[in-house]
Amino acid sequence: MIIKQLSETLINQIAAGEVIERPASAAKELIENAIDAGATRIEVATAAGGKTLLRVIDNGCGMTPDDLELSIRRHCTSKLSETLFDIRSLGFRGEALPSIGSVAKLTITSRPHGATSGSEIAVVGGKVGAVRPAPANPGTTVEVRDLFFATPARLKFLKTDKAETGAITEIVKRMAIAFPAIRFVLSGTDRSTLEFPATGDDHLARIAQVLGADFRDNAIELDAEREGVALTGYAGLPTFNRGNSAHQYAFVNGRPVQDKQILSAIRGAYAETVPHGRYPVAVLSLKLDPALVDVNVHPAKSDVRFRDTQLVRGLIVGAIRQSLQRDGDRAATTGAGGMLRAFRPGFSPQPAANWSANASPSRPLGFSAPAVSSYPHFPAPQSGSSMRQHGFAEAAQSAFASLAEPAARAEQAPRMTTEMETPASYPLGAARAQVHANYIVAQTSDGLVIVDQHAAHERLVFEQMRKALTGRRLPSQGLLIPEIIDLPEEDCDRLMAHAEGLEQLGLAIERFGPGAVAVRETPAMLGEMDAVTLVKDLADEIAEWDTSERLSAKLEHVAATMACHGSVRSGRQLRVEEMNALLRQMEQTPGSGQCNHGRPTYVELKLSDIERLFGRS
Structure with missing residues (x-):
């Protein structure tokens, strides 16, 4: 086996496979470059979901002819010094433009502010042309045509034009939320024009542009700090929820990220308040010392790694829960x-959604x-x-x-x-x-x-039981004759493993042979109840979530189940x-x-x- 040096074109194509996964990836990189250049207006145009055309125009600082020539070379950047521990820009790797140029037809036209003329450079499938004069407005225009024409196998993995168009729209929305002082315009032959006017320092107004006017009336402001990590943003009311997590936005030092730890923290903060299969709406912005977060985890720069993950998670969960307790006890306007x-x-709901199951045209609604x-x-x-x-x-x-x-x-x-x-x-x-x-x-x-x-x-019963988890034991009432409940042996083992926590909630159980448990006391606040059904439901609950989680987190599931059994x-x-x-x-x-x-x-x-x-x- 002979080791040899790969060609520059092949190296760029390999890098493109990591950096430019789809048209939306190219759009993200180009928009980041425009923001780093100080642009206050960014226009994005697409055709065929960005496959045949992706154009990004900005009014940033622009580039000189020498800068243009360096911009399409790998690892040439103006945003990084000699260390990766103090990254304060969106881009820093110096790979985006050469990667795009290696798999597409790339043209960059730029003119610095104060210059009398502009310059242009073209890269086609990795072949670099000469820099030549060109008419241009102050700023930079990057045009990408026929993406992946040099690597046709990648085209087979792209989704439909509509799906790719939607992915680019989502990128623009995330950038628009992160930078409310910038005007964004998204247009093209494959879409209707979408515009986000600049809102300056009014972050909530920009969020409302993206998420809809309802968000303004159903959001709670967040402002918390812990050990040098600051969290700001807005959390939606629990009843103001969506069918997927697409309306959860997270930013770290201004950088849009899709970090699993942050999304997990949002899910934990809304535990027991959002229905199963529904997702809260949230916009979170974290600011911390760049040395405390690694943004160089993946070439796409969408993942980050915190030095103290538990600190960040605790800050998010605590801030959202405190805000919901303070201001969240109101109904969503929707x-x-x-x-x-x-x-x-003319409204004709489905039968299950009728105001009253007993209502009919001949029977008026009764009070x-x-x-x-x-x-x-x-x-x-x-x-x-x-x-x-x-x-x-x-x-x-x-x-x-x-x-x-x-x-x-x-x-x-x-x-x-x-x-x-x-x-x-x-x-x-x-x-x-x-x-x-x-x-x-x-x-x-x-x-x-x-x-x-x-x-x-x-809910009221649940909150009473939740207090008992950290306070005094809830009052219980003894049963004259203990209730014997037959269960599979593994369910009995699970229940007895949590017997101490159940007793804190007023439910006293003990083992009664290998395949049964005896209920001797039940929570007084639940009154007369079906202990058999309750214990069986608890066994099912524990079997579903019996992992290595903290006992207190598990017992909240138990409290919720018991509250449901004892409510009006x-x-x-x-x-x-x-x-x-x-x-x-x-x-x-x-x-x-x-x-x-x-x-x-x-x-x-x-x-x-x-x-x-x-x-x-």
């Missing part, structure tokens, strides 16, 4: 929008009067903040158990009447009715709120006192805007929206 669309003439329930009631709320601060915790605690009691016992309770509450006193208003024994309708000072009683109560069921009629107590407790409970499964617990409709339905505004 819920009201969906309701308004449902009321418009139950507030005081029609024979179930035990919450203590009647009093006006004034002292009652809200001191009394509702105990009231809700006892109410959790009382609502789970059988109806026969509840019939002994005397019927109570209370004076109508004033809606202006509370964020979630005052209860006015219960719809189909499942939805509480409350009047607020400027509209109305519709609450899913089961989902809301489930759909179909239970509640008195006005009970409904109001539920609303007051929701106002004081973090995360009450969505249930443990991530579904919204209430929808808010402003008075202006209602008036619009009737043509009054």
Whole structure:
């Protein structure tokens, strides 16, 4: 075997296979060069998804003839000194232009600001032409035609023109979010023109341009710092979610990245608040010393490696959770929008999405009067903040158990009447009715709120149990006769491995032979319940996520399952006192805007929206 030096053209083609995977990769590299050149306006034009044409025009600093000649040589760059530990530009490898030129027909035309004329250089399949004078505006124009014509095998791996066009659009969106002071224009024969005007320092306005105007009303600002790492950006409300993770954007020192650790941290921060199969919307920007992050992990520069990964993860999870607890207990505005669309003439929802399963053209939608329930009631709320601060915790605690009691016992309770509450006193208003024994309708000072009683109560119970994981043991009630539950031996082993944590939540179990467990105590707040079904569900839950995760993280899954079993069921009629107590407790409970499964617990409709339905505004 004889070792020989590869030709420059072949070396560039090998590099192109790593740097330029598809037209979107070329677009990313060219846009990064334009930003590094100080451009305030960048225009991108494509044809056939960038396969036949990709043109990037900027008004940056431009290049002299000598710079043009060096720009298409490998590892020639103006952005890097002698070290990789202080990278402050988007590009730094000096591989993009020579890689593109080796597999496509590349033309670069540039003119520095202050120069009287421009220059041009062409590279076709790795063959470099001479620099020659050319008319040009200040800045640089890079035109790429017939991408991968020199390596036709790569063309077979490209997707459809539409898919490639979408990938380039996504690149432009990420760059636009990262640099709101730059105007971006995306056009071409294969697309309608997309423009993002510069918004200066108004980052949220730029994000709204990209993600839609709804994001502005459903986002919570983030601003946190820990040990020299700063996090800013916006986190969407849990109920403002999407069907994939494409609306999660992360930036490290201004560089758009798609880092698995960051995405995992976002997923962890929204645990128990977003439904399975749904994804939160978030825009995160991390700033830290360049020496603490390695951006030279992959030629595409989309992956990074942090020196202290746990520090970054903890910062993201903590900042998002604190922000959600502080400002996240509100319904997404898109819920009201969906309701308004449902009321418009001609709307025909699927049967499963009907407002009421019992509604029909001949049967009008019915409301139950507030005081029609024979179930035990919450203590009647009093006006004034002292009652809200001191009394509702105990009231809700006892109410959790009382609502789970059988109806026969509840019939002994005397019927109570209370004076109508004033809606202006509370964020979630005052209860006015219960719809189909499942939805509480409350009047607020400027509209109305519709609450899913089961989902809301489930969240309240879950938060009580979550507190027990770090505080005192939850009260339990002993069973007169222990409940013996037959289970596969492996399920019994899993349950007993977590017996200590379950006991902290008020569920006391012990082994009863090789294939059974005995339940001796159940959480008092759950009242009378089906212990057999609960324990079997817990066994299934533990089997699904029984990994090396921390016990506390696992027990939150257990708490969520137990909360679902002990919550106010759909179909239970509640008195006005009970409904109001539920609303007051929701106002004081973090995360009450969505249930443990991530579904919204209430929808808010402003008075202006209602008036619009009737043509009054």
